[in-house]
Amino acid sequence: MTDSLYGARAAMEPVGLSLRYTDLASGDVRDVERDVFAPFRDEAVSIETSFDGEILEVAVVPRQPVRMRLMVVTLRHAFATEEMVLLNGYQSWTDTAEHPPWYAMREWLRTSQVVADRYAADAHGDYSMVKYAKRRGEQHGFTFGTFRRGEGMVLVGSLREDHGFTVIRTFAADGRVTLKPEMPVRMLDAGQRVVLGRWAVTRGTLDECYDRWFTLMGVQARPVRPLVGYTSWYRHYYDIDEAKLFHDLEGMKGASFVKRIADAASKPGCNGAMPLFQIDDGYCKVGDWLEVDERKFPNGLAPFARAAREAGFLPGLWVAPFVCERDSRIFHECGDWLLHDDEGEPVRSGPQWSGGYALDTRNVEVRSYILDVLRTMTREWGFGLLKIDFLYAACMRARGGMNRGELMADALDLVREGVGDDTLILGCGVPLASAFGRVDYCRIGCDVGLDWDDKPHMRLFNRERVSTKNSIINTYSRVPLDGRAFGNDPDVFFLREDVKLSQAQRDELLFTNADCGTVFLTSDDMSAWNDMQRSRYDAALSVFLARHAGKGEVR
Numbered sequence: 433m434t435d436s437l438y439g440a441r442a443a444m445e446p447v448g449l450s451l452r453y454t455d456l457a458s459g460d461v462r463d464v465e466r467d468v469f470a471p472f473r474d475e476a477v478s479i480e481t482s483f484d485g486e487i488l489e490v491a492v493v494p495r496q497p498v499r500m501r502l503m504v505v506t507l508r509h510a511f512a513t514e515e516m517v518l519l520n521g522y523q524s525w526t527d528t529a530e531h532p533p534w535y536a537m538r539e540w541l542r543t544s545q546v547v548a549d550r551y552a553a554d555a556h557g558d559y560s561m562v563k564y565a566k567r568r569g570e571q572h573g574f575t576f577g578t579f580r581r582g583e584g585m586v587l588v589g590s591l592r593e594d595h596g597f598t599v600i601r602t603f604a605a606d607g608r609v610t611l612k613p614e615m616p617v618r619m620l621d622a623g624q625r626v627v628l629g630r631w632a633v634t635r636g637t638l639d640e641c642y643d644r645w646f647t648l649m650g651v652q653a654r655p656v657r658p659l660v661g662y663t664s665w666y667r668h669y670y671d672i673d674e675a676k677l678f679h680d681l682e683g684m685k686g687a688s689f690v691k692r693i694a695d696a697a698s699k700p701g702c703n704g705a706m707p708l709f710q711i712d713d714g715y716c717k718v719g720d721w722l723e724v725d726e727r728k729f730p731n732g733l734a735p736f737a738r739a740a741r742e743a744g745f746l747p748g749l750w751v752a753p754f755v756c757e758r759d760s761r762i763f764h765e766c767g768d769w770l771l772h773d774d775e776g777e778p779v780r781s782g783p784q785w786s787g788g789y790a791l792d793t794r795n796v797e798v799r800s801y802i803l804d805v806l807r808t809m810t811r812e813w814g815f816g817l818l819k820i821d822f823l824y825a826a827c828m829r830a831r832g833g834m835n836r837g838e839l840m841a842d843a844l845d846l847v848r849e850g851v852g853d854d855t856l857i858l859g860c861g862v863p864l865a866s867a868f869g870r871v872d873y874c875r876i877g878c879d880v881g882l883d884w885d886d887k888p889h890m891r892l893f894n895r896e897r898v899s900t901k902n903s904i905i906n907t908y909s910r911v912p913l914d915g916r917a918f919g920n921d922p923d924v925f926f927l928r929e930d931v932k933l934s935q936a937q938r939d940e941l942l943f944t945n946a947d948c949g950t951v952f953l954t955s956d957d958m959s960a961w962n963d964m965q966r967s968r969y970d971a972a973l974s975v976f977l978a979r980h981a982g983k984g985e986v987r
Contacts, residue, residue: 443510443586444633446505447507448467448468448505449469450464450466450503451502452500452503453477456496456499457497477495477498485633486644488505488611488633489627489631491626492626493624493626497619499618500615503613505610505612509608511533511607516532516580516581517532517577517602519572519602520576522561523824526878527878527896528905528910533602534604536566538564555828556861556896557894561836568605569603569605571602573599574599574865575589575593576865585637585638586635587633587642587645588631589632589645591648592629593866594841595837596835598611598614615628616628617830617833632644642913651917656872657706658919659706659873659919659950660707661708662708662954663708663954663955665955671714672714672728677736681745684743684745687958689707693977704980705952707744708748708953710748710750710819711736711748713750717760717761718760719757719763721751733749746817747814748819748856750818751820752820752825754843755789755790758787766797769791769795770791771791772792773829779828779829781824790828799846802850803850810852817855818858826843827863844870856873857871858872859873859918867917873921874921876922877902878898878902879903880900880903880924881899882926883900883932903923907944907945907949921950922944922948923953924945924953925941927942945976
């Protein structure tokens with residue numbers, strides 16, 4: 433792409449800076465507004481700025497102890513009517529799509545705030561972090577955004593989300609884009625140079641922009657093989673037991689895809705796909721991970737993991753290590769493990785189960801327990817993949833001298849320590865940048881539903897709701913992350929007929945997943961498929977395997 437498409441280098445040129453800090457010596461709160469992007473000295477701090485046309489950085493050097501409260505960098509950008517803007521949503525499930533510059537984000541939860549408060553329906557997203565503007569032309573997202581005109585685009589992306597999340601806002605009418613990084617919550621000492629924000633501004637085609645951004649971040653996806661197989665969630669939901677899962681395993685063993693991916697893997701230069709059988713939620717109370725329900729699984733989970741391996745499948749298991757439910761033993765017996773708000777109340781993580789609650793991942797006992805759970809599941813029970821869900825719960829509140837971005841990075845490092853390098857991690861419900869290069873696979877959309885777009889009243893609650901329609905949109909919007917950040921998991925597809933999806937909708941979901949992901953899973957009973965369903969599956973599987981043929985491990 434030539435620079436002329438965006439009016440030479442004027443696109444995304446930094447033109448201003450504002451900040452707020454507390455001078456801890458005097459106790460004064462200082463607000464500084466600058467209409468130029470240049471280094472300067474204030475009463476208690478020196479601010480260093482740089483922009484070489486590609487990397488933008490702001491650092492502070494306090495001259496006496498301070499606490500940074502806020503910083504916003506303003507960029508100039510001339511929006512055009514033919515332009516499409518994509519701003520990445522807060523976490524895996526948050527809707528993410530291209531919109532015209534003058535699109536107005538809706539005000540979520542307003543018409544149902546009482547219900548939202550009762551069920552913690554706003555816990556999944558950014559509603560406590562970001563004020564929704566509700567005006568045309570004012571949009572926001574996290575970590576990265578793209579500004580596309582035809583085949584050319586500009587990408588603005590954070591280079592350091594492990595130090596704090598970046599909120600990106602657009603103001604189309606004013607021709608402005610702002611970058612607001614999360615500030616350190618600890619005191620900064622005199623003479624200590626601290627980078628407050630570092631971003632890339634890349635230009636070119638989509639692939640050129642994303643490739644350059646990931647190069648500048650120094651992030652590379654972990655080498656993985658594509659996954660093909662089954663997860664129990666959308667077939668049984670919580671109602672799983674040993675007999676049901678062994679039935680589904682038998683159905684998988686007889687499916688034609690097992691031989692097909694084995695044949696593909698035998699070709700020179702291609703490691704091929706791995707067959708996966710994943711057990712999802714329902715085997716215990718959430719939080720009491722090692723207390724498997726003996727009525728459902730009288731022999732525990734280890735025998736099933738062995739049986740799956742003997743049948744040629746990688747055994748996978750769902751777990752949400754940073755949350756517990758109200759009915760769990762941990763909730764009632766380990767109250768000091770819970771994350772608490774400023775009033776001393778436990779922090780809700782969402783409406784799931786008997787009520788979800790976040791654990792304090794900086795608590796030493798919590799960390800020890802999480803490591804024990806993960807090591808037991810992998811080293812004793814024998815699961816080779818863990819789907820780690822509801823990860824955002826680790827960063828719902830800044831604490832312990834760490835902001836949200838730091839907490840999320842720390843929590844994911846804890847997970848990797850627990851499972852080791854030889855176990856695969858499928859992340860879910862996570863601020864995506866924190867997962868870059870840390871997890872092997874990651875969900876990049878909301879849960880699909882057994883219908884197209886859920887019930888009308890459910891569409892009022894939040895951006896992270898269950899929706900097949902939104903899942904497909906997210907799959908296309910975040911496809912550039914596949915192989916750069918991790919292997920994309922677009923969630924499952926359905927071929928069975930007891931769902932409220934038309935044949936066209938089922939085909940759209942099926943082939944979108946085949947076209948765009950590194951994980952290709954169903955929750956159907958494969959043994960019950962008719963000839964037409966098997967034919968559709970075989971056609972989509974051919975697309976999926978052809979995309980990955982000759983790649984070896986996906987990077």
